[in-house]
Amino acid sequence: MVMMGEMWGQLGSVIASVMFVSAMFQNYFPYELSRGIEKYCHKFLSLFYPYIKITFDEYPSDGYERCKAFAAIERYLAANSSATAKRLKANLVKNSKSLVLSMDDYEEISEKYEGAKLWWTSKKFHPTSQSISFYPREDEKRYYTLTFHKKHRDVITKAYLRHVLDEGKAIAVRGRQRKLFTNNNSESWYGYRKNMWSHVVFDHPATFETWALDPKKKQDIISDLLTFSKAKDYYAKVGKAWKRGYLLYGPPGTGKSTMVAAMANLLEYDVYDLELTAVKDNAELRKLLIGTMSKSIIVIEDIDCSLDLTGQRKSKNEKDEKKEVNDAEDVKKAKEASESKTSQVTLSGLLNFIDGIWSACGGERIIVFTTNHVEKLDPALIRRGRMDKHIELSYCCFEAFKVLARNYLDLESHPLFATISKLLDETNMTPADVAENLMPKSAEEGSETCLENLIKALEAAKEEARMKAVEEEKLLKAEKEDKLKA
Ligand SMILES: Nc1ncnc2c1ncn2[C@@H]1O[C@H](COP(=O)(O)OP(=O)(O)OP(=O)(O)O)[C@@H](O)[C@H]1O
Ligand SMILES: [Mg+2]
Numbered sequence: 001m002v003m004m005g006e007m008w009g010q011l012g013s014v015i016a017s018v019m020f021v022s023a024m025f026q027n028y029f030p031y032e033l034s035r036g037i038e039k040y041c042h043k044f045l046s047l048f049y050p051y052i053k054i055t056f057d058e059y060p061s062d063g064y065e066r067c068k069a070f071a072a073i074e075r076y077l078a079a080n081s082s083a084t085a086k087r088l089k090a091n092l093v094k095n096s097k098s099l100v101l102s103m104d105d106y107e108e109i110s111e112k113y114e115g116a117k118l119w120w121t122s123k124k125f126h127p128t129s130q131s132i133s134f135y136p137r138e139d140e141k142r143y144y145t146l147t148f149h150k151k152h153r154d155v156i157t158k159a160y161l162r163h164v165l166d167e168g169k170a171i172a173v174r175g176r177q178r179k180l181f182t183n184n185n186s187e188s189w190y191g192y193r194k195n196m197w198s199h200v201v202f203d204h205p206a207t208f209e210t211w212a213l214d215p216k217k218k219q220d221i222i223s224d225l226l227t228f229s230k231a232k233d234y235y236a237k238v239g240k241a242w243k244r245g246y247l248l249y250g251p252p253g254t255g256k257s258t259m260v261a262a263m264a265n266l267l268e269y270d271v272y273d274l275e276l277t278a279v280k281d282n283a284e285l286r287k288l289l290i291g292t293m294s295k296s297i298i299v300i301e302d303i304d305c306s307l308d309l310t311g312q313r314k315s316k317n318e319k320d321e322k323k324e325v326n327d328a329e330d331v332k333k334a335k336e337a338s339e340s341k342t343s344q345v346t347l348s349g350l351l352n353f354i355d356g357i358w359s360a361c362g363g364e365r366i367i368v369f370t371t372n373h374v375e376k377l378d379p380a381l382i383r384r385g386r387m388d389k390h391i392e393l394s395y396c397c398f399e400a401f402k403v404l405a406r407n408y409l410d411l412e413s414h415p416l417f418a419t420i421s422k423l424l425d426e427t428n429m430t431p432a433d434v435a436e437n438l439m440p441k442s443a444e445e446g447s448e449t450c451l452e453n454l455i456k457a458l459e460a461a462k463e464e465a466r467m468k469a470v471e472e473e474k475l476l477k478a479e480k481e482d483k484l485k486a
Contacts, residue, residue, distance in 0.1 A: 050149055050151075051148065051149055051150065052148055052149070052150050052153060052156075053145055053146070054145065054146045054157075055143050055144070056069055056070050056073055056146070057070065057141065057142075058070045058141060058142040058143060069165060070142075070143075071168070071172075072164065072165045072169055072172070073120075073144050073165075074144075074168070075168040075171045075172055076164045076165075076167050076168040077103050077109070077122070077144070078103065078171075079167075079171055080111070081109045084110070086107065087103075087104040087106075087107045088104055088107075089103070089104045089105075103120070103122050105122055105123065105124050105142070106121070106122065106123060106124075107121070107122055108120065108121045108122075113155070113156070113159075113160045113163070114155050114159065114160075116148060116149070116152035116155050116156060116160070117148070118147065118148040118152070118156060118160070119147040119148070120144060120146055121144065121145045121147070122142070122143075123142070123143055123144070123145065124141060173268075173295075177201050177202075178201070178202040178264065178268060178269070178271075179199040179201060179202050179271075180199060180200050180201070180202040180204075180270070180271045180273065181197040181198065181199040181270065181272045181273065181292075182197065182198055182199075182274075182275060183196060183197055183272075183274055183275055183278055183279065183288050184196060184197065184198055184278075185278050186279075186280055186284055196287065196288055196291040197288070197291055197292070199270075202264065202270065202271055204261035204265065206258045206265065207262050207265050208221075208222055208262045208266055210403070210407050211255060211403070212255065212396065212400035212403035212404045212407075212431050212434075212435075213255070213393070213399075213400055213403070214397055214399045214400065217391075221259075221389075221391065222266065224389060225266060225366075226266075226267075228366070229267050229364070232363075232364070241355070241359055241360035241363065242360075242363040242364050242365070243359060243363070243364075243366065244366050244367075244389070245354060245366075245367045245368075245369075245385075245386050245387040245388050245389070246263075246367070246368045246387065246388070246389050246391065247368075247369050247371070247382050247387035247389070247391065248260075248368060248370045248371075248391050248393060249370070249371045249372070249373075249374035249390070249391070249392055249393070250372070250393035250394050251372060251394070251395070251430060252372055252430070252432075253430035253431065253432030253433060254393040254394060254395065254430050254431060254432070255431050255432070256370040256393055257301065257370065259391075259393065260297060260299050260370070263297060263366065263368070264297050267295070267297075268295070269296050269366070270293060270295065270297070271296065271297050272292050272296055272299065273299055273301070274298055274299065275306075276300055276303075276306040276343060276345055277306055277343050279345050281343070281344040281345060281349070282344075282349030282352070282353075284345075285345055285349050285350070285353050286349075286352070286353065286358055289353055289358055289359065289361070290358065290361055292365070294363045294364040294365060295364050295365075296364075296366075297365070297366045297367075298365060298366070298368070299367075299368040299369075299370070300369050300370075301370045302371060302372065303369040303370065303371050303381075304371045304373045304377060347378055347380070347381065351380060351381065351386070354367055354386045355385065355386055367387075369381075369382070369387060374390075374392075395428040395430055395431075396424060396430060396431045396433075396434045397424060398420070398421040398424050398425075400431055400434075401420060401421075401424060401434055402417075404431065404434055404435050404438055405438065405451075408435065408438040408450070409438060409447040409450055409451075410447070411447050414447070414448070414451060416448070416451040416452070416455065419455055420454060420458065423455065423458035423459065424458065426462055427458055427461045427462040427465055428461070428465070429457070429458060429461055433457070433461075434454060437454040437457045438450050438451075438453075438454055441453075
């Protein structure tokens with residue numbers, strides 16, 4: 001029995017070698033001849049040969065998209081072949097920091113899985129078409145073949161292939177470069193859907209460790225995010241699309257955008273920064289949503305300034321109030337919004353985007369709105385279920401300051417901390433301003449000077465607030481006197 005097995009094994013490898021050589025020589029012999037040899041070998045083999053062969057093409061005959069199974073096998077073999085294959089290809093990936101070795105073309109490796117021996121071979125062929133292409137490798141078709149004894153059919157086709165595909169997918173997730181996308185104007189949406197979004201490598205250094213916030217609040221946010229990312233089965237059980245909405249609100253410079261970056265880094269998600277004013281209408285908005293991938297955060301910044309989403313629901317007085325934007329930051333944002341193209345995205349379009357029937361496509365997605373004025377948003381837009389978690393980011397507290405002091409000055413404690421704690425209780429300063437004051441302005445500035453700078457800035461802010469309050473009181477008093485006189 002063993003002898004028979006060996007004989008078949010030897011015959012198998014002889015014939016496999018003939019096929020391998022024919023594949024090698026197809027670059028030199030006419031294509032018809034080499035394919036002919038292979039065809040007759042196959043016929044001959046099928047009479048006696050107890051081995052099964054499965055082919056995985058890089059591109060399926062009926063599609064343009066690269067086959068996902070091929071890509072997963074490629075990654076699996078790259079990770080598992082470098083110890084056994086004799087000829088390897090080297091590739092630089094991930095910002096050219098790491099070298100990845102993978103099986104070279106026409107190389108063969110063998111592997112054992114639950115007692116079953118199997119062989120992987122990587123091959124390629126060039127179709128005879130003489131067409132001229134601008135893409136140098138476009139006509140090259142690569143494929144992998146998997147060979148194993150027919151007695152292992154079940155274990156290979158059921159368990160082993162599942163294992164290879166899962167492992168290939170996991171390697172992709174571990175090694176992928178995350179991306180930051182922004183939506184293109186619809187005039188450039190020609191051809192394939194890839195033109196809807198442009199991307200750069202997402203490389204933001206913000207993390208929850210460096211993000212300054214009250215530790216209890218921070219821990220609550222982290223566990224909410226981690227619970228969400230592991231809750232696929234739970235969402236399926238309760239019949240909800242696997243997505244979660246976050247509303248981040250608070251004054252400018254309190255860390256809303258920084259928090260989005262920290263969220264993406266924690267969950268290893270991509271970020272889609274959706275510029276609503278560049279979206280023409282609701283249909284475009286839906287297409288953009290379908291064009292996003294899972295494991296991503298879709299963020300709409302300054303939602304109150306993006307569009308007049310509240311128009312139909314608000315009374316005229318409220319609209320007039322809305323126009324009275326006296327905060328310098330608001331004036332800038334409102335101006336930017338009005339300068340951009342007029343968009344016909346409506347509130348109902350946006351509501352559908354968040355939790356309409358299409359929102360379930362893809363799964364594992366977080367939608368984040370940021371705003372400086374939560375009170376201006378339509379309640380329908382931010383009700384629970386749409387924006388599940390409302391997080392207020394406010395002025396810097398002492399706990400948040402300690403995180404910043406650790407980040408910027410490597411300080412855990414200092415005698416000046418007590419003064420700073422008192423001043424932070426008495427006045428409002430954003431984490432952005434605190435961080436700016438803590439940054440050394442020259443190489444000579446030590447941590448004590450930076451803390452003193454912060455104290456000066458806090459005292460100045462306190463004095464400014466006091467003066468403002470006095471002014472307001474004066475105005476009120478004058479108004480009252482005017483009324484009395486009238
Ligand atoms: N909580 C924080 N922890 C650490 N750094 C912060 C924090 N808040 C702000 N910063 C720093 O201040 C800068 C501005 O913060 P960020 O852009 O996140 O504010 P924002 O709330 O999004 O402001 P806006 O409302 O104007 O968009 C960032 O570069 C960041 O380094
Ligand atoms: Mg921001």
